[in-house]
Amino acid sequence: xxxxxxxxxxxxxxxxxxxxxxxxxxxxxxxxxxxxxxxxxxxxxxxxxxxxxxxxxxxxxxxxxxxxxxxxxxxxxxxxxxxxxxxxxxxxxxxxxxxxxxxxxxxxxxxxxxxxxxxxxxxxxxxxxxxxxxxxxxxxxxxxxxxxxxxxxxxxxxxxxxxxxxxxxxxxxxxxxxxxxxxxxxxxxxxxxxxxxxxxxxxxxxxxxxxxxxxxxxxxxxxxxxxxxxxxxxxxxxxxxxxxxxxxxxxxxxxxxxxxxxxxxxxxxxxxxxxxxxxxxxxxxxxxxxxxx
Amino acid sequence: xxxxxxxxxxxxxxxxxxxxxxxxxxxxxxxxxxxxxxxxxxxxxxxxxxxxxxxxxxxxxxxxxxxxxxxxxxxxxxxxxxxxxxxxxxxxxxxxxxxxxxxxxxxxxxxxxxxxxxxxxxxxxxxxxxxxxxxxxxxxxxxxxxxxxxxxxxxxxxxxxxxxxxxxxxxxxxxxxxxxxxxxxxxxxxxxxxxxxxxxxxxxxxxxxxxxxxxxxxxxxxxxxxxxxxxxxxxxxxxxxxxxxxxxxxxxxxxxxxxxxxxxxxxxxxxxxxxxxxxx
Numbered sequence: 001x002x003x004x005x006x007x008x009x010x011x012x013x014x015x016x017x018x019x020x021x022x023x024x025x026x027x028x029x030x031x032x033x034x035x036x037x038x039x040x041x042x043x044x045x046x047x048x049x050x051x052x053x054x055x056x057x058x059x060x061x062x063x064x065x066x067x068x069x070x071x072x073x074x075x076x077x078x079x080x081x082x083x084x085x086x087x088x089x090x091x092x093x094x095x096x097x098x099x100x101x102x103x104x105x106x107x108x109x110x111x112x113x114x115x116x117x118x119x120x121x122x123x124x125x126x127x128x129x130x131x132x133x134x135x136x137x138x139x140x141x142x143x144x145x146x147x148x149x150x151x152x153x154x155x156x157x158x159x160x161x162x163x164x165x166x167x168x169x170x171x172x173x174x175x176x177x178x179x180x181x182x183x184x185x186x187x188x189x190x191x192x193x194x195x196x197x198x199x200x201x202x203x204x205x206x207x208x209x210x211x212x213x214x215x216x217x218x219x220x221x222x223x224x225x226x227x228x229x230x231x232x233x234x235x236x237x238x239x240x241x242x243x244x245x246x247x248x249x250x251x252x253x254x255x256x257x258x259x260x261x262x263x264x265x266x267x268x269x270x271x272x273x274x275x276x277x278x279x280x281x282x283x284x285x286x287x288x289x290x291x292x293x
Numbered sequence: 294x295x296x297x298x299x300x301x302x303x304x305x306x307x308x309x310x311x312x313x314x315x316x317x318x319x320x321x322x323x324x325x326x327x328x329x330x331x332x333x334x335x336x337x338x339x340x341x342x343x344x345x346x347x348x349x350x351x352x353x354x355x356x357x358x359x360x361x362x363x364x365x366x367x368x369x370x371x372x373x374x375x376x377x378x379x380x381x382x383x384x385x386x387x388x389x390x391x392x393x394x395x396x397x398x399x400x401x402x403x404x405x406x407x408x409x410x411x412x413x414x415x416x417x418x419x420x421x422x423x424x425x426x427x428x429x430x431x432x433x434x435x436x437x438x439x440x441x442x443x444x445x446x447x448x449x450x451x452x453x454x455x456x457x458x459x460x461x462x463x464x465x466x467x468x469x470x471x472x473x474x475x476x477x478x479x480x481x482x483x484x485x486x487x488x489x490x491x492x493x494x495x496x497x498x499x500x501x502x503x504x505x506x507x508x509x510x511x512x513x514x515x516x517x518x519x520x521x522x523x524x525x526x527x528x529x530x531x532x533x534x535x536x537x538x539x540x541x542x543x544x545x546x547x548x549x550x551x552x553x554x555x556x557x558x559x560x561x562x563x564x565x566x567x568x569x570x571x572x573x
Contacts, residue, residue: 021392027388028451029446031443033413035443035445036413036418039425046420072546097311101312112316114556118319118320119319120501122323123523125523125524125526127322130541130544136537139339144342175513183567232414236507236508240526256508259420259510272420275416276413280412
């Protein structure tokens with residue numbers, strides 16, 4: 001191969017060229033195989049074992065049986081449903097609204113975009129810390145402002161209230177990216193189509209619902225998938241905002257607690273697998289919506 | 294489309310006031326964290342609370358600058374985030390180029406698999422990764438953090454960079470290939486300069502993400518000198534009950550570097566994103 005440079009027959013160099021994409025992909029593929037695919041397979045293996053004195057002992061499906069009899073796990077799934085459901089719906093609706101507003105292309109847009117993106121650059125742990133301070137029971141700025149509404153028990157101390165704060169902080173953090181995603185889609189909608197509908201006498205709202213929304217539906221679905229996955233696997237905001245109180249113990253927080261605070265790796269791995277299947281199933285359902293006309 | 298001048302003015306007023314409201318809500322918690330960080334402990338523990346400090350003081354920052362957060366954790370955060378983001382870009386460029394420019398068996402399937410990896414949350418693999426790291430004896434190292442970040446950020450990097458390279462016309466490269474340049478030369482001399490906005494966007498998104506990353510860090514790092522800033526902040530919460538001005542100073546210190554990076558690189562980022570770097 002190395003001496004093929006002056007070869008008149010082009011075949012060896014063509015064969016060499018066919019291998020080029022493999023060489024280009026090889027570093028990435030190696031990393032993904034070792035640090036993504038192998039750990040996933042290993043997770044499945046661990047879920048069928050129990051850890052005793054640092055050794056894995058085969059227990060078959062015992063971890064899954066324990067998990068499906070565990071009332072706390074189903075409680076945490078219910079919390080996840082509330083948490084993910086509210087954050088996804090609110091983020092998508094608000095994101096759409098902000099995108100529509102930005103699409104009017106006010107001359108202040110560059111400034112708005114920078115300010116809007118401040119929550120995006122903030123870590124979930126920092127966001128949790130800052131929001132915790134706003135709602136702190138005695139000295140929190142917002143808690144004091146809403147004191148007449150909450151009475152003696154602060155919002156933070158109420159189970160529903162704690163969940164509400166976690167939801168608000170999560171929406172706050174995920175709104176910028178979702179808005180930008182939708183704005184990109186709105187800017188690609190042909191102006192002629194929209195104006196044509198307006199000429200036919202359709203109102204602005206009707207045009208938006210009937211023409212624009214269906215066109216940007218694929219991007220809407222991407223937004224829903226990203227928000228759902230983000231919510232299902234959220235740990236940092238919840239852990240810092242409310243600690244590990246039962247009121248906000250979603251399935252992801254429960255996994256964190258079981259795996260690392262109690263060192264029950266077998267159960268932790270079993271929860272991982274169940275969560276993974278839920279993630280996958282939801283993504284597939286959403287993608288069906290994307291494809292169907 | 295006939296729309297009166299007055300209607301347009303009204304639209305503009307409504308749009309601008311709503312956007313100002315959204316920006317205010319976005320900014321408010323951070324602004325309050327900033328003003329709190331300049332309060333004294335006595336002012337933080339005053340009821341009812343108020344927004345601006347009566348007397349501005351650097352007490353909280355003095356405590357923060359003497360803490361482990363500044364001594365160890367911020368440095369580790371920078372090494373892990375910067376190291377992994379640079380490596381992600383270096384690994385992702387050739388891979389994205391291969392997907393964009395070559396037709397080969399299994400290309401579509403591989404791309405789909407990589408897209409699926411973006412959807413798999415890090416949480417899924419953490420139990421296994423923890424076991425692997427502890428068996429290899431590499432818990433509490435920058436190496437394990439950078440390796441895991443590289444692997445979890447790579448699929449997203451390849452995805453964005455592929456759509457970025459797709460939008461470059463390939464005639465220039467073909468001329469260079471005929472002139473005898475190898476694919477790596479073409480990537481270095483032609484693709485990288487032309488795909489620079491996409492590369493900067495990828496770097497920015499990965500850097501912000503891993504600067505802020507918490508879950509992998511809190512699980513892999515238990516040794517104080519190896520911890521990252523987000524983990525350190527959580528320790529702070531646990532050890533300094535009610536010292537909110539100090540937590541807020543810590544939060545501001547963690548936010549500042551990424552916020553500045555974001556403000557510097559924002560134009561390329563917004564342009565690349567609005568051109569559909571991330572889409573369905």
